[in-house]
Amino acid sequence: EVQLVESGGGLVQPGGSLRLSCGASGFTFSSYVMSWVRQAPGKGLEWVSGISGRGGSTYYADSVKGRFTISRDNSKTTLNLQMNSLRGEDTAVYYCAKAAGGGGGFYYGDWGRGTLVTVSS
Amino acid sequence: DIQMTQSPSTLSASVGDRVTITCRASQSVSRWLAWYQQKPGKAPKLLIYEVSSLESGVPSRFSGSGSATDFTLTISSLQPDDFATYYCQQYDTYPWTFGQGTKVEIK
Numbered sequence: 001e002v003q004l005v006e007s008g009g010g011l012v013q014p015g016g017s018l019r020l021s022c023g024a025s026g027f028t029f030s031s032y033v034m035s036w037v038r039q040a041p042g043k044g045l046e047w048v049s050g051i052s053g054r055g056g057s058t059y060y061a062d063s064v065k066g067r068f069t070i071s072r073d074n075s076k077t078t079l080n081l082q083m084n085s086l087r088g089e090d091t092a093v094y095y096c097a098k099a100a101g102g103g104g105g106f107y108y109g110d111w112g113r114g115t116l117v118t119v120s121s
Numbered sequence: 122d123i124q125m126t127q128s129p130s131t132l133s134a135s136v137g138d139r140v141t142i143t144c145r146a147s148q149s150v151s152r153w154l155a156w157y158q159q160k161p162g163k164a165p166k167l168l169i170y171e172v173s174s175l176e177s178g179v180p181s182r183f184s185g186s187g188s189a190t191d192f193t194l195t196i197s198s199l200q201p202d203d204f205a206t207y208y209c210q211q212y213d214t215y216p217w218t219f220g221q222g223t224k225v226e227i228k
Contacts, residue, residue: 044208044219044220044221044222045157045159045165045208045210045219045222046219047216047217047218047219059215059216061216062122062216095164095165100170101212105153105211105212105213105214105215105217106212106217107155107167107170107210107212107217108155108157108165108167108210109167109170109176111164111165111166112164113163113164114164
Protein backbone atom coordinates (compact mmCIF):
# COMPACT_ATOMS: atom_id res chain seq x y z
CA GLU A 1 0.00 0.00 0.00
CA VAL A 2 1.35 3.41 -0.98
CA GLN A 3 1.87 5.74 1.96
CA LEU A 4 2.92 9.37 1.78
CA VAL A 5 3.37 11.28 5.03
CA GLU A 6 4.14 14.99 5.02
CA SER A 7 5.79 16.87 7.84
CA GLY A 8 7.39 20.22 8.55
CA GLY A 9 4.47 22.59 8.25
CA GLY A 10 3.78 25.34 10.73
CA LEU A 11 3.56 29.07 11.32
CA VAL A 12 6.28 31.23 9.80
CA GLN A 13 6.67 34.98 9.40
CA PRO A 14 6.69 36.63 5.98
CA GLY A 15 10.16 36.42 4.50
CA GLY A 16 10.95 33.33 6.53
CA SER A 17 11.83 29.79 5.51
CA LEU A 18 10.41 26.34 6.06
CA ARG A 19 11.38 22.86 4.90
CA LEU A 20 8.70 20.30 4.17
CA SER A 21 9.38 16.59 3.95
CA CYS A 22 7.37 13.66 2.67
CA GLY A 23 8.20 10.11 3.71
CA ALA A 24 7.18 7.53 1.13
CA SER A 25 6.65 3.78 1.36
CA GLY A 26 4.89 0.96 -0.41
CA PHE A 27 6.39 1.52 -3.87
CA THR A 28 9.74 1.83 -5.63
CA PHE A 29 10.28 5.49 -4.79
CA SER A 30 13.12 6.14 -7.23
CA SER A 31 11.00 5.02 -10.18
CA TYR A 32 8.43 7.77 -9.86
CA VAL A 33 8.15 11.45 -10.49
CA MET A 34 7.00 13.16 -7.30
CA SER A 35 5.29 16.49 -6.85
CA TRP A 36 4.01 19.02 -4.38
CA VAL A 37 0.50 20.39 -4.83
CA ARG A 38 -0.96 23.04 -2.56
CA GLN A 39 -4.38 24.29 -1.61
CA ALA A 40 -4.95 27.69 -0.03
CA PRO A 41 -7.73 27.82 2.58
CA GLY A 42 -11.09 27.53 0.84
CA LYS A 43 -9.47 27.53 -2.60
CA GLY A 44 -8.65 25.08 -5.35
CA LEU A 45 -5.60 22.97 -6.11
CA GLU A 46 -2.34 24.40 -7.45
CA TRP A 47 0.57 22.33 -8.72
CA VAL A 48 3.73 23.71 -7.14
CA SER A 49 6.75 21.63 -8.11
CA GLY A 50 7.85 18.28 -9.48
CA ILE A 51 11.03 16.21 -9.60
CA SER A 52 12.08 13.28 -11.76
CA GLY A 53 12.76 9.85 -10.32
CA ARG A 54 16.51 10.27 -10.10
CA GLY A 55 16.25 13.91 -9.13
CA GLY A 56 18.02 15.24 -12.20
CA SER A 57 15.08 17.29 -13.46
CA THR A 58 13.03 19.71 -11.43
CA TYR A 59 10.02 21.83 -12.32
CA TYR A 60 8.34 24.77 -10.63
CA ALA A 61 5.25 26.88 -10.93
CA ASP A 62 6.06 30.49 -11.79
CA SER A 63 4.57 31.56 -8.46
CA VAL A 64 7.36 29.80 -6.51
CA LYS A 65 10.26 29.75 -8.97
CA GLY A 66 13.43 31.11 -7.39
CA ARG A 67 12.04 30.78 -3.86
CA PHE A 68 11.26 27.06 -3.51
CA THR A 69 13.59 24.12 -4.11
CA ILE A 70 12.41 20.56 -4.51
CA SER A 71 14.74 17.65 -3.80
CA ARG A 72 14.62 13.96 -3.02
CA ASP A 73 16.69 11.39 -1.20
CA ASN A 74 16.00 8.05 -2.83
CA SER A 75 18.05 6.18 -0.23
CA LYS A 76 15.70 7.48 2.45
CA THR A 77 12.59 7.53 0.19
CA THR A 78 12.00 11.14 1.13
CA LEU A 79 10.79 14.11 -0.87
CA ASN A 80 11.61 17.63 0.31
CA LEU A 81 10.51 21.17 -0.39
CA GLN A 82 12.70 24.01 0.83
CA MET A 83 10.60 27.17 0.93
CA ASN A 84 12.36 30.54 1.26
CA SER A 85 11.15 34.14 1.14
CA LEU A 86 7.70 33.01 2.15
CA ARG A 87 4.72 35.26 1.45
CA GLY A 88 1.17 35.38 2.74
CA GLU A 89 -0.07 33.87 -0.50
CA ASP A 90 2.00 30.75 0.20
CA THR A 91 -0.35 29.92 3.07
CA ALA A 92 -1.85 26.57 2.14
CA VAL A 93 -2.04 22.88 2.82
CA TYR A 94 0.86 21.29 0.96
CA TYR A 95 0.30 17.80 -0.41
CA CYS A 96 2.95 15.36 -1.50
CA ALA A 97 1.74 13.39 -4.52
CA LYS A 98 3.01 10.42 -6.53
CA ALA A 99 2.74 10.97 -10.24
CA ALA A 100 1.29 8.65 -12.83
CA GLY A 101 1.62 9.50 -16.45
CA GLY A 102 0.39 9.56 -19.97
CA GLY A 103 1.32 11.62 -22.98
CA GLY A 104 4.33 13.12 -21.27
CA GLY A 105 2.42 14.71 -18.43
CA PHE A 106 1.37 13.59 -14.99
CA TYR A 107 -1.73 13.12 -12.92
CA TYR A 108 -1.75 12.03 -9.30
CA GLY A 109 -3.05 8.72 -8.06
CA ASP A 110 -1.65 8.85 -4.54
CA TRP A 111 -1.61 11.75 -2.13
CA GLY A 112 -0.47 12.37 1.41
CA ARG A 113 -2.76 13.91 4.01
CA GLY A 114 -1.07 17.27 3.66
CA THR A 115 0.74 19.66 5.99
CA LEU A 116 -0.44 23.20 6.71
CA VAL A 117 1.87 26.13 6.14
CA THR A 118 0.73 29.46 7.55
CA VAL A 119 2.67 32.60 6.65
CA SER A 120 1.71 35.40 8.99
CA SER A 121 3.22 37.94 11.33
CA ASP B 122 -0.62 28.39 -18.87
CA ILE B 123 -3.71 26.42 -19.86
CA GLN B 124 -6.76 27.61 -17.97
CA MET B 125 -9.33 25.04 -16.88
CA THR B 126 -12.84 26.30 -16.26
CA GLN B 127 -15.44 24.15 -14.56
CA SER B 128 -19.17 24.64 -14.52
CA PRO B 129 -21.18 24.93 -12.49
CA SER B 130 -19.23 26.09 -9.45
CA THR B 131 -21.90 24.66 -7.17
CA LEU B 132 -24.50 22.03 -7.93
CA SER B 133 -27.43 21.04 -5.73
CA ALA B 134 -28.72 17.54 -6.30
CA SER B 135 -30.57 14.69 -4.63
CA VAL B 136 -29.59 11.10 -4.05
CA GLY B 137 -30.32 9.15 -7.22
CA ASP B 138 -29.92 12.14 -9.55
CA ARG B 139 -27.78 12.02 -12.66
CA VAL B 140 -25.11 14.70 -12.31
CA THR B 141 -22.89 16.21 -15.00
CA ILE B 142 -19.93 18.52 -14.42
CA THR B 143 -18.23 20.29 -17.30
CA CYS B 144 -14.58 21.24 -17.67
CA ARG B 145 -13.35 23.46 -20.49
CA ALA B 146 -9.69 24.02 -21.39
CA SER B 147 -8.39 27.27 -22.86
CA GLN B 148 -6.60 25.21 -25.53
CA SER B 149 -6.58 21.59 -26.56
CA VAL B 150 -5.29 19.12 -23.99
CA SER B 151 -5.94 16.13 -26.26
CA ARG B 152 -6.92 13.21 -23.98
CA TRP B 153 -4.79 14.21 -21.03
CA LEU B 154 -7.49 15.08 -18.54
CA ALA B 155 -8.08 13.72 -15.03
CA TRP B 156 -10.84 14.12 -12.46
CA TYR B 157 -10.54 14.15 -8.67
CA GLN B 158 -12.97 14.07 -5.77
CA GLN B 159 -12.16 15.92 -2.55
CA LYS B 160 -14.02 15.87 0.74
CA PRO B 161 -13.50 18.50 3.45
CA GLY B 162 -10.21 18.09 5.29
CA LYS B 163 -9.09 15.25 3.05
CA ALA B 164 -6.66 14.86 0.19
CA PRO B 165 -7.99 14.67 -3.36
CA LYS B 166 -8.82 11.22 -4.67
CA LEU B 167 -8.23 10.29 -8.29
CA LEU B 168 -11.39 9.17 -10.04
CA ILE B 169 -10.63 9.21 -13.76
CA TYR B 170 -7.56 9.70 -15.94
CA GLU B 171 -7.06 10.01 -19.70
CA VAL B 172 -10.58 11.41 -20.05
CA SER B 173 -12.47 8.19 -19.39
CA SER B 174 -10.27 5.58 -17.69
CA LEU B 175 -11.67 4.70 -14.30
CA GLU B 176 -9.14 4.47 -11.49
CA SER B 177 -9.08 1.09 -9.75
CA GLY B 178 -11.69 0.86 -7.00
CA VAL B 179 -13.78 3.79 -8.21
CA PRO B 180 -17.49 2.92 -8.62
CA SER B 181 -18.76 2.50 -12.15
CA ARG B 182 -21.39 5.20 -11.64
CA PHE B 183 -18.56 7.66 -12.37
CA SER B 184 -17.69 8.19 -16.02
CA GLY B 185 -15.81 10.72 -18.10
CA SER B 186 -16.00 11.84 -21.69
CA GLY B 187 -14.82 14.52 -24.08
CA SER B 188 -11.78 15.54 -26.06
CA ALA B 189 -9.60 18.51 -26.95
CA THR B 190 -11.16 21.36 -24.93
CA ASP B 191 -14.49 20.08 -23.62
CA PHE B 192 -14.89 17.37 -21.02
CA THR B 193 -17.58 16.05 -18.70
CA LEU B 194 -17.70 14.03 -15.52
CA THR B 195 -20.98 12.18 -15.03
CA ILE B 196 -22.30 10.49 -11.93
CA SER B 197 -25.10 8.25 -13.12
CA SER B 198 -26.93 7.94 -9.81
CA LEU B 199 -25.72 10.20 -7.02
CA GLN B 200 -25.01 8.44 -3.75
CA PRO B 201 -24.65 9.96 -0.25
CA ASP B 202 -20.88 9.40 -0.37
CA ASP B 203 -20.61 11.49 -3.56
CA PHE B 204 -21.32 14.86 -1.97
CA ALA B 205 -17.93 16.50 -2.35
CA THR B 206 -15.95 18.90 -4.51
CA TYR B 207 -14.71 17.74 -7.90
CA TYR B 208 -11.69 19.03 -9.81
CA CYS B 209 -10.46 18.48 -13.34
CA GLN B 210 -6.75 18.61 -14.18
CA GLN B 211 -4.96 18.83 -17.51
CA TYR B 212 -1.62 17.12 -17.94
CA ASP B 213 -1.03 17.84 -21.60
CA THR B 214 1.10 20.94 -21.17
CA TYR B 215 3.37 21.95 -18.32
CA PRO B 216 2.51 23.42 -15.86
CA TRP B 217 -0.31 21.04 -15.01
CA THR B 218 -3.38 23.04 -14.06
CA PHE B 219 -6.61 22.35 -12.23
CA GLY B 220 -10.13 23.65 -12.60
CA GLN B 221 -11.50 25.81 -9.80
CA GLY B 222 -13.72 23.00 -8.53
CA THR B 223 -17.40 22.07 -8.53
CA LYS B 224 -19.07 21.53 -5.19
CA VAL B 225 -21.89 18.98 -5.23
CA GLU B 226 -24.31 19.76 -2.42
CA ILE B 227 -27.36 18.03 -1.04
CA LYS B 228 -30.57 19.52 -2.40
